[in-house]
Amino acid sequence: MNYAIASDIGATNLRVGLVDTKGVLEQKQEYPTPQNDPNEVISLLYKAIERLDFNGKNIAGIGLGVGGLVNYEQGIVEYTPNFSFNNINLKDILTKRFKMPVYVDNDANAAALGEKIYGAGKGTKNLVCLTLGTGIGGGIIINDSLYRGTTSAAGEIGHMTIQTGGPLCGCGNDGDLEALAGGRALDKEAREVAQKHKDSLIFRLAEGKIERVNGALVTKAALQGDELSNELLKEHAKLLAVGLANIVNILDPDIIVLTGGMAEAGNLLLQPAKDILKKRVFADSTRVPKVVYGALGPDAGILGAAALVFEQSVK
Secondary structure (H helix, E strand, C coil): CEEEEEEEECCCEEEEEEEECCCCEEEEEEEECCCCCHHHHHHHHHHHHHHCCCCCCEEEEEEEEECCEEECCCCEEEECCCCCCCCEEHHHHHHHHHCCCEEEEEHHHHHHHHHHHHCCCCCCCCEEEEEECCCEEEEEEECCEECCCCCCCCCCHHHCECCCCCCECCCCCECEHHHHHCHHHHHHHHHHHHHHCCCCHHHHHCCCCHHHCCHHHHHHHHHCCCHHHHHHHHHHHHHHHHHHHHHHHHHCCCEEEEECHHHHHCHHHHHHHHHHHHHHCCCCHHHCCEEEECCCHHHHHHHHHHHHHHHHHCC
């Protein structure tokens, strides 16, 4: 059986694992992503890969999903809006180090592929995946193939403008979906609300320390029935629904799969977003596709990165 070494490199976490062709993640490591020094990211990647036990296994290659703009053909990470890792030829660097094929793609493309092959999108031909984490990424599959566009930049759903003059995103754009409905936006809004409501459950869960308030605590409080937290999630659901409606009106997919840390909010986020989506889809609400959370959880990206390798190894 073939195996792939796979990595998912996001703004918050760097994950590395060993995956077989059936999508079984046999080994996995996770570390905080170094924020300011690309060399630290590369060194950590080396260390994580070398800690895997792949002796005696047939390794088909290394697959990586990275949270940013990636030139798939050349394997260059051109731009990452949420951590410092720009203009890095990751394919060349890792090929020289490990002497095996290396495939590099956007992390949301990898997550889309993972859910298509191993997860919630099995059996569908047209799928859109949104990664709801620190930012918002997107991966598009059309007629069973990843759509990367002319310059490998397709699928940047988080950077569609939904409010001109809105808050500034890390990419430099103002009022895009990520700036309004991404994880960092929720963190910021939660701190503002907690500062005004120091008797709130959010503030108590943060032990009275405003710097500890974040979206994860909002979700935790909301799941305990906190009204303030539920309102925050509903506001984010409204903004997310605008992005979902744009996707449906442009691409008409079979299914939209949501992955990432914000998915932990469950139906507190998903249900209001689906309700609003029905009102925004052009012409006929029966055109609304299935909108579901991914089946692979935080492993969608790493399994999709492995799938990048297996796709090429059978060609």
